[in-house]
């Protein structure tokens with residue numbers, strides 16, 4: 109049982125049922141002893157009646173008279189009592205006919221006890237002395253047994269009902285008791301890098317849970333501070349690096365233009381320029397990501413026709429794909445307009461296309477699908493490459509994550525998909541990766557709401573992207 113709520117409910121139900129069971133056991137003992145005591149009182153009352161009927165001069169009476177008197181006394185109660193009166197001197201002076209010739213068992217040293225006679229049943233026996241006679245009176249205990257059996261049946265039903273009710277009450281109580289914990293979990297779950305200022309609400313009551321919430325909030329304070337430091341550092345470092353980098357590039361270009369370098373030196377400077385361009389691109393991308401995180405990027409959203417936009421993109425994409433020996437296919441469904449910034453979405457598609465080209469085998473088909481339905485524009489780019497294992501598909505959207513799955517001379521920096529995610533989230537959409545058709549290749553999908561009511565980039569992304577269920 110993983111849930112604390114379930115465990116609490118189970119413990120509560122167990123404790124309540126066991127307590128009730130103990131009470132029933134005590135009740136059973138008490139009830140049984142009261143009933144048996146009642147039988148003993150009955151036997152004693154019958155004895156008193158016999159003694160009264162015999163009178164104070166019973167010692168002078170003959171056995172026949174005694175028998176006669178007792179028979180008259182006990183006639184009415186012959187179904188209730190089993191009586192045996194005997195003495196050493198006179199032998200048996202009275203013996204109830206309902207005993208059917210069987211003797212009442214005797215337990216030496218005991219005056220009241222339980223016994224059973226075959227054909228008669230269970231009896232409660234009491235022995236009395238009426239000198240010189242020993243009087244043994246027994247009464248049927250079968251009613252007591254029936255009452256006790258009924259008690260057990262009722263108690264079992266009550267215990268079963270108690271178990272069900274206590275499980276329900278236990279669940280209710282545990283839900284109530286764990287409500288603050290759920291609140292902490294939900295809030296903590298919402299707190300992410302783009303939402304670090306949110307805090308867990310702390311109640312007025314000072315208990316263990318509010319103390320935990322306070323400690324977690326303090327931890328979030330420290331985390332937010334560290335995150336902000338890192339963000340500021342990235343933004344400032346990228347910004348500060350740009351100027352010296354441009355100077356180095358200018359110097360290198362100047363050296364090339366001067367034309368007094370040897371062929372080997374010219375190659376070296378050329379290589380430096382290429383690496384500088386790459387470095388510049390990384391800095392630009394980091395700056396973009398920092399600004400997107402700081403929500404200072406404003407999109408130029410216009411209602412556009414995705415069909416026209418994709419038609420233009422497909423022409424370039426086809427040329428690019430064919431240049432690398434890949435095929436490019438575009439499929440479109442649905443009509444309408446979508447508010448998006450074409451430059452940014454084009455950047456996303458180019459990133460996805462570049463990844464697909466890198467991953468595809470020669471002559472591999474890269475498919476771009478677009479569908480516009482139910483207020484959602486959905487676009488996917490699918491290739492026939494090696495794909496990405498399920499557990500890594502979310503990771504590839506993190507910065508600088510590059511998997512060793514494309515082989516060859518991979519010069520990527522691992523920022524492409526992080527930028528794609530930022531751009532799509534700025535459009536209040538989401539992006540994720542899944543496996544391609546038949547489990548082959550990779551399909552990267554993004555969705556953008558067709559109509560965005562408020563174009564407000566100061567708001568956070570609508571929802572952090574999460575992988576959608578696999579289609580294939």
Ligand SMILES: Nc1ncnc2c1ncn2[C@@H]1O[C@H](COP(=O)(O)OP(=O)(O)OP(=O)(O)O)[C@@H](O)[C@H]1O
Nearest residue numbers: 463464467495504510511520521522523524525550
């Ligand atoms: N279509 C794909 N097939 C297989 N792996 C992919 C695919 N697209 C991305 N990946 C994996 O995800 C990693 C991250 O991709 P991303 O686009 O973010 O970075 P990059 O392509 O390596 O560099 P950059 O795009 O910044 O030049 C890639 O290095 C690659 O390992």
Ligand SMILES: [Mg+2]
Nearest residue numbers: 463520524525
């Ligand atoms: Mg890339």
